Structures are given as C-alpha cells and as structure tokens.
Amino acid sequence: xxxxxxxxxxxxxxxxxxxxxxxxxxxxxxxxxxxxxxxxxxxxxxxxxxxxxxxxxxxxxxxxxxxxxxxxxxxxxxxxxxxxxxxxxxxxxxxxxxxxxxxxxxxxxxxxxxxxxxxxxxxxxxxxxxxxxxxxxxxxxxxxxxxxxxxxxxxxxxxxxxxxxxxxxxxxxxxxxxxxxxxxxxxxxxxxxxxxxxxxxxxxxxxxxxxxxxxxxxxxxxxxxxxxxxxxxxxxxxxxxxxxxxxxxxxxxxxxxxxxxxxxxxxxxxxxxxxxxxxxxxxxxxxxxxxxxxxxxxxxxxxxxxxxxxxxxxxxxxxxxxxxxxxxxxxxxxxxxxxxxxxxxxxxxxxxxxxxxxxxxxxxxxxxxxxxxxxxxxxxxxxxxxxxxxxxxxxxxxxxxxxxxx
Amino acid sequence: xxxxxxxxxxxxxxxxxxxxxxxxxxxxxxxxxxxxxxxxxxxxxxxxxxxxxxxxxxxxxxxxxxxxxxxxxxxxxxxxxxxxxxxxxxxxxxxxxxxxxxxxxxxxxxxxxxxxxxxxxxxxxxxxxxxxxxxxxxxxxxxxxxxxxxxxxxxxxxxxxxxxxxxxxxxxxxxxxxxxxxxxxxxxxxxxxxxxxxxxxxxxxxxxxxxxxxxxxxxxxxxxxxxxxxxxxxxxxxxxxxxxxxxxxxxxxxxxxxxxxxxxxxxxxxxxxxxxxxxxxxxxxxxxxxxxxxxxxxxxxxxxxxxxxxxxxxxxxxxxxxxxxxxxxxxxxxxxxxxxxxxxxxxxxxxxxxxxxxxxxxxxxxxxxxxxxxxxxxxxxxxxxxxxxxxxxxxxxxxxxxxxxx
Numbered sequence: 020x021x022x023x024x025x026x027x028x029x030x031x032x033x034x035x036x037x038x039x040x041x042x043x044x045x046x047x048x049x050x051x052x053x054x055x056x057x058x059x060x061x062x063x064x065x066x067x068x069x070x071x072x073x074x075x076x077x078x079x080x081x082x083x084x085x086x087x088x089x090x091x092x093x094x095x096x097x098x099x100x101x102x103x104x105x106x107x108x109x110x111x112x113x114x115x116x117x118x119x120x121x122x123x124x125x126x127x128x129x130x131x132x133x134x135x136x137x138x139x140x141x142x143x144x145x146x147x148x149x150x151x152x153x154x155x156x157x158x159x160x161x162x163x164x165x166x167x168x169x170x171x172x173x174x175x176x177x178x179x180x181x182x183x184x185x186x187x188x189x190x191x192x193x194x195x196x197x198x199x200x201x202x203x204x205x206x207x208x209x210x211x212x213x214x215x216x217x218x219x220x221x222x223x224x225x226x227x228x229x230x231x232x233x234x235x236x237x238x239x240x241x242x243x244x245x246x247x248x249x250x251x252x253x254x255x256x257x258x259x260x261x262x263x264x265x266x267x268x269x270x271x272x273x274x275x276x277x278x279x280x281x282x283x284x285x286x287x288x289x290x291x292x293x294x295x296x297x298x299x300x301x302x303x304x305x306x307x308x309x310x311x312x313x314x315x316x317x318x319x320x321x322x323x324x325x326x327x328x329x330x331x332x333x334x335x336x337x338x339x340x341x342x343x344x345x346x347x348x349x350x351x352x353x354x355x356x357x358x359x360x361x362x363x364x365x366x367x368x369x370x371x372x373x374x375x376x377x378x379x380x381x382x383x384x385x386x387x388x389x390x391x392x393x394x395x396x397x398x399x400x401x402x403x404x405x406x407x408x409x410x411x412x413x414x415x416x417x418x419x420x421x422x423x424x425x
Numbered sequence: 426x427x428x429x430x431x432x433x434x435x436x437x438x439x440x441x442x443x444x445x446x447x448x449x450x451x452x453x454x455x456x457x458x459x460x461x462x463x464x465x466x467x468x469x470x471x472x473x474x475x476x477x478x479x480x481x482x483x484x485x486x487x488x489x490x491x492x493x494x495x496x497x498x499x500x501x502x503x504x505x506x507x508x509x510x511x512x513x514x515x516x517x518x519x520x521x522x523x524x525x526x527x528x529x530x531x532x533x534x535x536x537x538x539x540x541x542x543x544x545x546x547x548x549x550x551x552x553x554x555x556x557x558x559x560x561x562x563x564x565x566x567x568x569x570x571x572x573x574x575x576x577x578x579x580x581x582x583x584x585x586x587x588x589x590x591x592x593x594x595x596x597x598x599x600x601x602x603x604x605x606x607x608x609x610x611x612x613x614x615x616x617x618x619x620x621x622x623x624x625x626x627x628x629x630x631x632x633x634x635x636x637x638x639x640x641x642x643x644x645x646x647x648x649x650x651x652x653x654x655x656x657x658x659x660x661x662x663x664x665x666x667x668x669x670x671x672x673x674x675x676x677x678x679x680x681x682x683x684x685x686x687x688x689x690x691x692x693x694x695x696x697x698x699x700x701x702x703x704x705x706x707x708x709x710x711x712x713x714x715x716x717x718x719x720x721x722x723x724x725x726x727x728x729x730x731x732x733x734x735x736x737x738x739x740x741x742x743x744x745x746x747x748x749x750x751x752x753x754x755x756x757x758x759x760x761x762x763x764x765x766x767x768x769x770x771x772x773x774x775x776x777x778x779x780x781x782x783x784x785x786x787x788x789x790x791x792x793x794x795x796x797x798x799x800x801x802x803x804x805x806x807x808x809x810x811x812x813x814x815x816x817x818x819x820x821x822x823x824x825x826x827x828x829x830x831x
Contacts, residue, residue: 071752071760101748101760103781136745137782249749325731326826333827339542342507343655346477354477354507375509376543414820420732421739 020184021278024193027163027179031195032218033057033258037155038165041148043096043141044134044172050148051093051169052117053214053256054156059127060258062088063226065234067251073100075130076252078110082126086223088256089123091214092130094145095172095199099132100249102139109140116146120153131252133199133212134172163197170199170212173419178289184278190263192219192275194282200290211238211290213253215282218261219275224268229276230255237283240315240407241291242323253283291408292391296415299331300391303407304362305350307398313350314398314405320348321394322409332411336361336383338370341394356399363392373399426590427684430599433569433585437601438624439463439664443561444571447554449502449540449547450578456554457575458523459497459620459662460562465533466664468494469632471640473657479506481536482658484516488532492629494662495529497620498536500551501578501605505538506655508545515546522552526559537658539605539618540578569603576605576618579825584695590684596669598625598681600688606696617644617696619659621688624667625681630674635682636661643689646721646813647697648729659689697814698797702821705737706797709813710768711756713804719756720804720811726754727800728815738817742767742789744776747800762805769798779805 024030033056041050064083066076082088092113099106114128132140155162167177181195198213215230234253257266266275292300303321308314321327324344330337338359345352355374360367363386369377386392430436439462447456470489472482488494498519505512520534538546561568573583587601602621621636640659663672672681698706709727714720727733730750736743744765751758761780766773769792775783792798 069749069752070757071748098745101745101777101782103761136748137777249745249752325822329823329826332823335828339504339507339655342477342542343475346475346655351476355509371507371543376507412823412826414823416731417735417738417818417820417823420735420818422741 020274021281022183024181024183026160027181028166028195028197028216029158029160029163030181031193031216032260034216035156035158036166037152037157037162038169039148039151039155042144043094048165048169049095050152051166052152052156053091053166054121055089055256055258057258057260059087059089059123060256061086061221061223061226062254062256063223063230065230065253067249069249071101071249073098073132073250074102074106074110075099075132076250078114079129079131079252082129085126087127088129089127090117090121091254092117092128093170094132095170096134097132097138097140098134098136098250099140100136105139109142113145116149129254131212133170133250136249167197170197172199173295174199174293176293178286180282180285182278182281184274186263186272186274188264190261192217192261192263194278196282196286198286198290200293211251213286215255217257219257219266220259220263221257221266225266225271226255226257228268229266229271229279232276233279233283236280237287240319241287242319242409288408291410294410295419296413297410298413299411301331301409302393303409304393305396305398305405307400308403309351309401311403311405314403317345317348317350317396317398318405318407320344322407325412328409328412331387332413334384334387336370336380336387338380352398352400358397360395361386361392362395363389426680427687428589430587430589432566433587434572434601434603434622435564435566435569436587437599437622438666440622441562441564442572443558443563443568444575445554445557445561448550449500454571454575455501456558457499457572458558458562459572460527461495461662461664463664463666465493465495465529466662467492467627467629467632468660468662469629469636471636471659473655475655477507477655479504479538479656480508480512480516481505481538482656484520485535485537485658488535491532493533494535495533496523496527497660498523498534499576500538501576502540503538503544503546504540504542504656505546506542511545515548519551522555535660537618539576539656542655573603576603578605579701580605580699582699584692586688586691588684588687590680592669592678592680594670596667598623598667598669600684602688602692604692604696606699617657619692621661623663625663625672626665626668627663627672631672631677632661632663634674635672635677635685638682639685639689642686643693647693648725648815694814697816700816701825702819703816704819705817707737707815708799709815710799711802711804711811713806714756714809715807717809717811720809722754723751723756723802723804724811724813726750728813731818734815734818737793738819740790740793742776742786742793744786758804758806764803766801767792767798768801769795
C-alpha cells in the first residue's frame with residue numbers, strides 16, 4: 020500500500036524550499052526555508068517536553084495556536100535557547116522578515132533552531148541567509164537534500180524520507196519529511212527536529228492527532244543518550260493539493276496514518292543509525308508485556324542502558340545487563356517466564372528461554388558483529404508489544420561530546 | 426563531634442572478619458566473612474529496587490525479617506543472579522555451611538554476591554573459600570582491608586571508612602563500613618554493596634530507620650551510569666558492646682545518625698570517585714528548589730546526564746547541557762531565575778546569574794582541570810537543597826564495559 024519515493028520533499032505538491040550557507044556553523048549549509056505555495060495551510064507540531072524551551076520553540080508553539088503556517092525557517096549551529104529577551108526578539112525578527120519577503124503574516128511562520136545552547140544567533144548572517152534562501156526557493160530534488168543538509172549538526176548524513184499511499188477513497192497522497200539528530204536524543208514527547216509535508220487535505224486538529232499518534236511509536240521510541248534537548252520539534256504541514264477526503268480529528272484516514280507512521284518511523288531510525296559515534300544500530304522488540312505502557316518502558320530501558328550499549332559496542336553478548344535493565348524498567352514480569360534472543364543475519368539465537376540461560380552466549384557474537392540486529396524479549400505476562408531503537412555507546416560518542424562547544 | 430578513624434572494620438568492637446582468595450575471579454581476593462563475636466545481633470538492610478534480584482539478595486532479605494544476623498558472607502566475581510533454582514540452593518548452602526562452622530542458625534547469615542549476572546557460583550571453590558575464611562577470622566586492621574579487597578570487581582581501590590562519635594548520653598560509639606562499586610550505579614534505593622558495623626546498642630527497627638535515613642542522602646545520591654544493579658545491598662549490624670542509650674525506631678540518637686550519615690556518604694563518594702574509567706569527580710549542589718524531592722531530581726539529573734559527563738571529561742564548560750538536564754529533570758524552575766556556577770581550587774566562577782549568561786565560559790576551564798569540583802545551581806524557587814555526586818564519561822568507561830564478560 021505504501022510506496023517509497025526517492026525525491027524527498029520534492030515529492031509533495033504545494034511546497035517550495037531552499038537550503039543555504041549563512042555562515043552560522045563553521046562550515047556547510049546551515050539555514051533553510053520551506054514555503055507553502057498555496058498560502059497559509061493547516062499545520063501541527065509536537066515539541067520538546069523540556070522545561071527550558073528555545074525562543075524559537077516558544078514562538079512556533081504560539082504561532083501554531085492558529086492551526087496554520089505558510090512557511091518554516093530552520094537553522095543549525097545555534098539553538099537560540101537560554102538567550103533571554105534578545106533570543107525572543109531574534110526569533111520574532113526572523114518570523115517578521117520571512118513573512119514580509121513571502122507576503123504572509125509573521126504569525127504564520129514556524130521558526131526552528133538547533134545547535135549550541137546559550138549563545139545568540141549571529142543575526143547579520145541570518146538576515147543575509149534569509150534573502151539568499153528566499154531567492155533560491157524551488158521544488159528540485161537536489162534542493163530537498165540541501166534542506167536536510169542545512170539541519171545537520173553532528174549528523175553524518177542528511178535525513179529525508181518520502182512515501183505515497185492511497186486514502187480509502189482512492190486519492191493518492193504523499194508525505195515527505197526531513198530530520199536531524201543526533202545527540203541529546205531521548206524519548207520524551209518529541210526528541211529531535213523534523214519537518215514533514217503532505218499534500219493531503221486536512222484540518223489542523225486532524226494533523227495534530229495524526230502527528231501525535233505517529234510520534235508515539237517513532238520519535239518517542241528512540242534513544243541515543245537519554246538526554247532531552249531544549250529544541251526538539253516536529254512540524255507537519257498539509258497543502259491539500261491532493262484533494263480527496265479531509266483528514267480531521269474525528270476522521271483520520273487509516274492509510275494516511277499508516278503512511279505518516281512510516282515516514283516518522285523511518286526518519287526516527289535514521290536518527291539512531293546516525294547516533295553520535297554509533298557503530299551498531301539495534302531494535303529492541305518487547306513482546307508479552309501486561310500493557311503497552313509497560314512494553315514501551317521495557318523496550319526503552321534496554322535501548323537506553325549505558326551498560327547494554329557499551330556491551331553492544333564490544334560485541335559482547337552480556338545478556339545479564341539486558342535482564343538488569345528490564346528489571347529496573349518499571350515493567351512487571353516474572354523472571355521465570357522471561358525469554359531473550361538476538362536476531363540478525365537471518366538467524367535467531369536464544370540466550371534465555373523461560374527463565375533459563377540456554378547454551379553459550381558467544382553463539383550470539385556473530386549476529387552482534389553485523390551493523391544492525393534485533394534484541395528480542397518475551398516477558399510472558401500478556402499480549403502487549405513495543406519496539407524501540409538504540410545505538411551503541413562508543414569511544415566516538417565520548418570524543419564528540421567531550422569537545423562539542425569548542 | 427565525629428572523629429575519623431584509620432582502622433576500617435577493626436575499629437568496631439564485637440566483630441571479626443577475613444578476606445581470602447577462593448578462585449571465583451581470575452585473580453585477587455574474592456570471598457569474605459564477617460562474624461559477630463557476641464552471637465546473633467540486631468541488623469538491618471536496604472536492597473536493590475530491581476525487579477530481578479539475585480538469589481543472595483532474596484535470601485538475605487528473608488533472613489533479615491528476624492531482625493538479627495550473626496554473620497555475613499560476601500563474594501565477588503559472580504552475582505548469583507538469574508541462576509534459577511540452582512542459585513537459590515547455592516545461596517542456602519552457603520548460609521548453612523557458614524552457620525554450621527560458626528555455631529549459629531542458617532537464618533542468621535547474610536549472603537551478598539557481586540559480579541557477572543547469569544552464571545552460577547563455582548561451589549567447590551566457594552566451599553574451600555569458606556573454610557579458609559573461617560580459619561582466618563580476626564580483628565586485625567589488615568584483615569579489614571582484605572575484606573574490602575574481596576568485594577572489588579572493576580573497583581581500582583578498596584573502600585573502607587570508620588568514625589567514632591559520642592551519643593547524647595556521652596557513650597562513645599563507633600561505626601565502620603566497607604563498600605564496592607563501581608559500575609551499574611544508579612540512585613534507586615540501595616545502589617551497590619556495603620556492610621556497616623557498629624558497636625552501638627540498637628533494636629532492628631532503630632537500625633532500619635537510621636540506615637534508610639543515611640542511604641537517602643548518600644548511596645541514593647550517586648550515579649555512575651544510571652544502571653541499577655540486581656545485587657545492590659547495604660547491611661548494618663550492631664554488636665551493642667559500646668553500651669549506652671539504645672538506638673530504636675522511636676529514639677535515634679542524633680549523633681549516631683549523623684555519624685552513620687558520614688560513613689555512608691564517604692563510602693558513597695568513594696564509589697563515585699572510583700566510577701568506572703572516571704577521571705573527574707564532581708558534586709552537584711542544588712539550592713533554591715521548591716521542595717527536597719525536586720532538589721534531588723535536579724541534582725541527580727545533572728550528575729547523571731551523559732552529555733554533562735562527556736563535557737566534564739573534555740573539561741569543556743558547556744553549561745547549556747546543564748540547563749537542558751535541569752529542564753528535563755522534572756524539577757520546576759523559571760529559567761529567568763536560574764544561576765549556575767563552578768567551584769574549585771578555592772575559586773567560584775559564575776556562568777549564569779539570574780537567567781543571564783555572564784562572561785566567557787572558558788573562565789571555568791581551570792576549575793574543570795582539577796580532579797574534583799562543584800557544580801552549583803540556584804533554582805530561585807524556594808529553600809530546598811540537595812547534593813548529588815557523579816563522575817565523567819570517559820573512553821575508559823566504554824572500554825571497561827565493552828568487554829566485561831569476557
């Protein structure tokens with residue numbers, strides 16, 4: 020039902036975009052604008068649960084109260100967080116400038132920033148960057164890639180994903196997104212920065228609900244380092260150009276939801292694959308939990324455990340640490356019913372079966388040598404399941420984060 | 426009021442002890458016995474909150490229901506956790522053998538194990554080790570050090586601490602403890618392995634309450650890696666030989682409590698100083714929280730943040746990460762009232778004062794170069810305070826934990 024498309028944001032009708040170098044970061048693209056070609060359109064957002072929110076997050080949350088956006092500004096290099104009254108003025112100036120240049124209202128501009136906390140935006144560079152981006156606006160495949168590149172901080176590759184699906188009434192709709200990671204990633208509401216575009220017809224309430232549903236099983240189920248950023252945000256804008264049945268809070272087309280889940284999940288997994296310093300990417304699959312809340316707790320506890328992550332870096336099947344992480348997760352289970360396995364390279368190796376260690380753990384080493392594998396867990400208490408995604412804790416994670424500011 | 430003593434467990438009247446090599450670990454001492462010289466005595470314990478508890482923890486919890494212990498067995502190298510019915514039999518056999526050799530009841534023996542999860546104890550070696558330890562029992566200073574050494578896994582130094590104080594009635598009492606860390610350390614009830622002895626007169630209920638009070642501000646306020654072990658346990662035994670006022674749940678001598686707090690706090694700090702791979706040790710001092718629960722949340726969030734810990738390893742005063750950790754901690758504060766400083770080498774350097782960044786963060790670099798320093802935080806909301814202790818996240822932490830099992 021869902022077709023994966025190659026063209027990133029350019030696959031979705033109704034938007035133009037551009038990514039440029041403004042000079043905020045030491046090198047590379049660092050500023051982007053996404054514009055709706057059909058004026059202000061229904062939009063929704065999910066934002067960080069951190070008490071300390073960036074000035075840009077606060078402004079975007081406020082602007083979304085109207086349920087519509089006509090453009091989104093994005094920058095990397097500086098987070099515009101903990102920058103006081105000046106940071107608020109800067110975010111407002113950005114919204115105002117972008118609005119004026121595009122002929123929309125300042126309250127219809129989303130502003131998202133990522134990068135160093137506590138340092139103000141270099142506004143002279145930002146102003147020139149905005150002019151340059153507006154001049155470049157297009158729907159090219161290559162420009163979508165440039166937008167994704169503009170968001171990168173410690174990311175090693177740009178993240179974009181696009182799909183097409185059919186609503187139940189037969190209408191083809193498309194959904195595409197760009198995202199960035201890759202440190203300060205923890206599952207607590209939104210956990211990073213992403214903009215998702217669709218050409219479906221939708222109400223703001225419908226987008227909000229569909230986005231919350233999608234984030235729940237994707238961006239909220241990944242962890243790189245258990246740290247929650249002050250700038251995390253996911254935006255969803257709908258141009259409506261595909262026509263067809265309107266997505267509303269009372270009536271979310273299941274195919275649309277499924278396609279949106281797919282986009283957020285794939286972007287979320289890209290973020291973890293590109294986790295700072297990561298060498299291995301793993302999926303934690305929990306089955307048999309009493310309820311879905313506990314299934315998620317268990318999956319995230321294993322994906323987020325420093326000791327599990329270090330063992331995976333060492334390709335050491337130290338399953339005792341998985342058991343310890345599960346036991347401390349808050350999910351209930353009887354250790355006598357616990358089963359635990361590794362899956363990868365087309366093989367499944369059980370290390371624990373119904374409470375009993377089975378065979379030599381080193382049988383799992385071969386699976387752990389591959390870049391991606393699954394840790395399977397059966398709690399034996401009920402029917403609820405969950406998946407979480409994590410990466411290993413490596414020397415490079417420490418190196419990257421020991422000297423981020425300087 | 427509190428005098429620090431040099432002799433470890435040998436400072437406390439009424440106990441003998443021994444540490445030996447049984448051959449459970451690849452090298453070094455790995456088995457110890459502590460014996461009360463006056464028969465079974467009042468005792469209390471605090472244990473891991475992990476759902477998966479080692480067989481030894483379960484047995485010791487059960488034996489403590491009677492409120493008395495006559496001896497404690499300790500081993501390192503194998504945790505005797507997730508070892509099924511065999512693990513339970515092994516723990517019971519240990520208690521039975523120790524009891525028979527010392528002429529007490531099996532229900533009066535505490536059994537504590539630490540090490541690899543999921544592998545059974547090598548019982549032939551354990552049996553020989555018990556015989557050897559019982560034969561060596563003494564009150565020597567050097568034997569106390571051997572007990573502390575017997576507990577070590579990835580620890581790099583043995584941990585013991587002893588003090589003397591006077592009860593309000595003038596009686597001198599002594600308290601001494603041994604402990605081990607140094608990975609899988611997270612503040613959640615007990616967080617490691619420690620045995621504390623005193624010659625004070627006490628009821629089991631008095632010891633239980635005093636121990637809970639002491640653990641709350643010590644072992645529960647340290648973090649190495651946010652992982653909670655399956656084997657954490659703190660035991661407190663009281664020989665009563667000092668005489669004087671009895672410590673009971675209704676009447677805990679404040680000087681006794683203060684001295685006990687001192688012993689648990691110093692042992693807790695030793696564990697963090699010896700955190701796996703740690704190069705820096707830091708105290709997080711939170712002031713001005715709305716209540717003491719939020720003060721603790723805030724302090725532990727900063728001490729436990731991977732990003733803060735990596736920045737400290739890099740000696741990088743990236744205070745934005747401290748702000749982000751505080752904002753995600755669950756403690757309420759208004760960012761406009763937040764102040765933040767580093768203290769060390771006799772200097773105090775403010776980085777944020779009432780919501781505003783002040784001066785170049787690099788002024789704090791010199792303090793961060795020292796092995797130990799303080800991160801000060803004023804939330805500006807109330808009067809509650811808390812202290813937590815943490816260590817940096819280093820290449821060595823990753824190296825040690827990438828290959829622990831093998």
